[in-house]
Amino acid sequence: MQRLKAVVKQEVQGLNGDEAVALAVKQCDVDVIAAYPITPQTIIVEKLSEYVANGEVDTEYICTESEHSAMAACLAASATGARVFTATASAGLALMHEMLFVTSGCRAPVVMAIANRALSAPLNIHGDHSDAMAERDSSWIQIYCENAQEVYDSIIQGFRIAEHLDVQLPVAVGLDGFTLSHTLENVMTLPDEVVNTFVGTRQFPVVLTHEGKTVPYKLDPASPMTMGPVALPNYYFEFKRQQEEAMKDALKVIPEIHDEYAQVSGRRYGSGLLEPYALEDAEVAIVCLGSTAGTVKTVVDELRAQGTKVGLLRIRTYRPFPAETLVKALVNVKAVAVLERSMSFGGGGGAVFHEIRNALYDEKTHPFIVDYIHGLGGRDTNPAQIKGVYEDLKKIVNAKHVEDLVRFLGIRE
Amino acid sequence: MSAISEGKFTTKDIVEKPELFLSGHRACAGCAPATVLRLIMKATRGPTIVTEATGCMEVASTIYPYTSWAAPWLHTAFETAGSNASGIEAALKILRKKGRIKDEKVDVIAFAGDGGTYDIGIQALSGAVERGHDFLFVLYDNEAYMNTGIQRSGGTPYGASTTTSQAGKILPGKLEQKKPIGDIMVAHDMPYVATAAPYYWKDLITKTRKGIEVDGPAFLHVFAPCPRGWRSDPSKSIELSRLAVETCVFPLWEAVNGEYQLSTPSKVIALAPQKKKPVREYLQAQGRFRHLFTPQNEKIIDEIQKITDTKWQKLLKKCGFPQQKPTA
Numbered sequence: 001m002q003r004l005k006a007v008v009k010q011e012v013q014g015l016n017g018d019e020a021v022a023l024a025v026k027q028c029d030v031d032v033i034a035a036y037p038i039t040p041q042t043i044i045v046e047k048l049s050e051y052v053a054n055g056e057v058d059t060e061y062i063c064t065e066s067e068h069s070a071m072a073a074c075l076a077a078s079a080t081g082a083r084v085f086t087a088t089a090s091a092g093l094a095l096m097h098e099m100l101f102v103t104s105g106c107r108a109p110v111v112m113a114i115a116n117r118a119l120s121a122p123l124n125i126h127g128d129h130s131d132a133m134a135e136r137d138s139s140w141i142q143i144y145c146e147n148a149q150e151v152y153d154s155i156i157q158g159f160r161i162a163e164h165l166d167v168q169l170p171v172a173v174g175l176d177g178f179t180l181s182h183t184l185e186n187v188m189t190l191p192d193e194v195v196n197t198f199v200g201t202r203q204f205p206v207v208l209t210h211e212g213k214t215v216p217y218k219l220d221p222a223s224p225m226t227m228g229p230v231a232l233p234n235y236y237f238e239f240k241r242q243q244e245e246a247m248k249d250a251l252k253v254i255p256e257i258h259d260e261y262a263q264v265s266g267r268r269y270g271s272g273l274l275e276p277y278a279l280e281d282a283e284v285a286i287v288c289l290g291s292t293a294g295t296v297k298t299v300v301d302e303l304r305a306q307g308t309k310v311g312l313l314r315i316r317t318y319r320p321f322p323a324e325t326l327v328k329a330l331v332n333v334k335a336v337a338v339l340e341r342s343m344s345f346g347g348g349g350g351a352v353f354h355e356i357r358n359a360l361y362d363e364k365t366h367p368f369i370v371d372y373i374h375g376l377g378g379r380d381t382n383p384a385q386i387k388g389v390y391e392d393l394k395k396i397v398n399a400k401h402v403e404d405l406v407r408f409l410g411i412r413e
Numbered sequence: 414m415s416a417i418s419e420g421k422f423t424t425k426d427i428v429e430k431p432e433l434f435l436s437g438h439r440a441c442a443g444c445a446p447a448t449v450l451r452l453i454m455k456a457t458r459g460p461t462i463v464t465e466a467t468g469c470m471e472v473a474s475t476i477y478p479y480t481s482w483a484a485p486w487l488h489t490a491f492e493t494a495g496s497n498a499s500g501i502e503a504a505l506k507i508l509r510k511k512g513r514i515k516d517e518k519v520d521v522i523a524f525a526g527d528g529g530t531y532d533i534g535i536q537a538l539s540g541a542v543e544r545g546h547d548f549l550f551v552l553y554d555n556e557a558y559m560n561t562g563i564q565r566s567g568g569t570p571y572g573a574s575t576t577t578s579q580a581g582k583i584l585p586g587k588l589e590q591k592k593p594i595g596d597i598m599v600a601h602d603m604p605y606v607a608t609a610a611p612y613y614w615k616d617l618i619t620k621t622r623k624g625i626e627v628d629g630p631a632f633l634h635v636f637a638p639c640p641r642g643w644r645s646d647p648s649k650s651i652e653l654s655r656l657a658v659e660t661c662v663f664p665l666w667e668a669v670n671g672e673y674q675l676s677t678p679s680k681v682i683a684l685a686p687q688k689k690k691p692v693r694e695y696l697q698a699q700g701r702f703r704h705l706f707t708p709q710n711e712k713i714i715d716e717i718q719k720i721t722d723t724k725w726q727k728l729l730k731k732c733g734f735p736q737q738k739p740t741a
């Protein structure tokens with residue numbers, strides 16, 4: 001995170017990641033929340049319930065009987081014109097799977113916090129990215145945060161991104177289970193009215209109805225619209241292509257909104273898509289997502305102090321995947337280690353690894369790339385292991401060869 | 414619960430009311446659900462948003478870029494009629510409060526078939542009712558997964574042959590009874606539950622309006638013959654819905670705040686038991702029961718009669734009527 005001069009006075013509050021989500025939601029004038037409790041997201045819905053009970057928010061709060069119903073209710077409320085929020089994790093997100101595609105397909109700008117957690121079995125309540133990575137093709141924008149501050153900032157930006165007329169796609173903001181969701185940090189918070197002004201009221205794209213009228217895209221008895229129809233092979237494909245175009249537009253919109261927010265808050269996370277750290281002259285680099293970046297930065301500082309040219313590229317926005325800027329950031333590095341907290345079983349490495357290798361394919365020269373699966377089920381990744389990765393990268397540079405393409409960090413062999 | 418309208422509809426009122434479920438849809442010939450939807454939309458009292466589970470009526474009415482809906486309409490998935498209605502109702506409430514939509518009451522109707530109600534949709538329905546959302550849930554019950562090709566559901570009756578409960582050399586069709594969905598909904602302590610059949614169209618329209626007018630959730634179980642799935646004459650769908658009532662296979666009743674009362678067509682039978690027709694008459698009009706009319710399976714018809722009689726007696730008891738002799 002880069003700190004600029006903020007234009008407004010901010011209050012420092014001690015918040016864990018979940019509380020930071022809830023506070024941001026409170027300040028965004030959300031109309032409907034529909035959610036179901038699941039660890040490690042529960043503090044979010046508890047805190048929101050407290051705001052509702054104390055009249056601190058003007059929000060309809062639906063405690064649904066499952067995450068599937070939570071997402072269905074969110075989608076329906078959003079279709080009716082409401083600004084909508086939900087939160088989930090792990091099995092809850094997996095249960096939503098069907099509805100995630102319907103929500104993005106209906107172009108409902110729902111914002112969701114995911115307290116990233118491992119998937120069963122065995123049952124595990126701790127952090128990794130398996131849950132959200134399994135939904136990477138669901139046409140949701142995915143942002144992964146490094147700390148509670150970024151969680152707060154990203155939820156606020158999330159509503160602007162989702163509701164942007166060129167985007168109209170749902171946004172998921174990921175915070176690593178327990179590492180971020182339950183860890184108390186200092187969070188700079190904006191005054192309510194500043195957030196309110198930044199987020200504004202929900203805008204609607206104008207669409208042509210079957211009656212030939214141009215109306216806002218929502219369920220309104222004054223201008224009846226059929227939403228979520230059947231589309232056969234003659235039309236379905238175009239709907240999907242439009243979602244892809246919206247994702248491309250989001251690549252432009254996310255940095256714009258990120259910049260605008262930085263003007264107000266004084267906080268910047270790289271471009272909003274990628275956050276490079278000591279990368280300009282780096283010979284070897286780690287690419288990672290989420291809270292792991294905090295540990296990597298500490299190690300980078302330490303190694304840099306010893307004169308080693310190491311760097312980090314944190315992927316903040318994973319969907320849409322910022323391939324073009326990622327290539328520019330990495331093309332001159334000699335070796336790259338991708339650290340990821342999920343697996344694509346049988347796929348030869350994780351999804352992030354695959355996508356980075358794919359992005360670099362057309363370059364004349366490109367770095368050696370190695371994949372490290374780490375931190376599954378909340379397994380700690382410590383500075384010593386990160387140092388080990390940088391040492392491995394140096395070996396790869398010297399050997400001009402990658403021995404094992406996919407490795408496991410911090411595992412009992 | 415607020416006062417329920419007496420629902421004094423005249424034929425003229427109904428004819429003059431603009432259609433909200435329009436012609437041109439792709440339902441099969443003789444499809445009773447299509448008639449049911451049209452009648453229900455005739456009973457709306459004002460601005461209404463409709464949500465519909467995946468199923469025959471959803472598919473037949475909205476093939477893009479066409480639609481049969483002149484009311485705002487949302488479909489999301491198979492199991493989501495209850496949860497969608499929850500989200501729509503909550504959004505309407507808060508947006509109205511915040512002055513972001515017109516200050517008027519907008520009613521919410523959720524449609525689902527038997528699959529979307531008895532089976533995959535029951536959790537979302539139960540949750541929505543438990544939370545007390547103000548909406549009308551309409552079950553159009555054609556007693557199997559007709560959209561996917563006549564597979565058995567929790568609403569398929571005992572003895573019916575479907576593509577997944579086939580009548581074969583050793584099995585006589587579905588072995589299980591129909592789930593008592595109406596009673597299940599009454600057990601939710603909801604303000605209004607009723608059954609209806611399209612032959613008794615005024616009763617259907619009146620009950621629809623009552624369900625809309627009641628504060629809180631209402632559940633309407635509408636019997637909706639499907640000639641394709643029931644292997645029945647497409648011209649007899651509405652008559653079949655009459656026969657189901659006259660045989661007490663599908664009695665008509667209401668439960669207002671949990672108090673059961675028979676509706677007129679069934680009350681007539683309760684008061685004059687000789688008018689109760691044997692189930693055989695109803696069964697033989699449908700190919701899905703054809704295998705029962707064999708020496709091997711004849712006893713199942715007797716069983717169905719017994720089950721029907723027992724259920725009828727239970728209903729009579731709930732409605733405060735004395736017990737009656739079973740149909741011979």
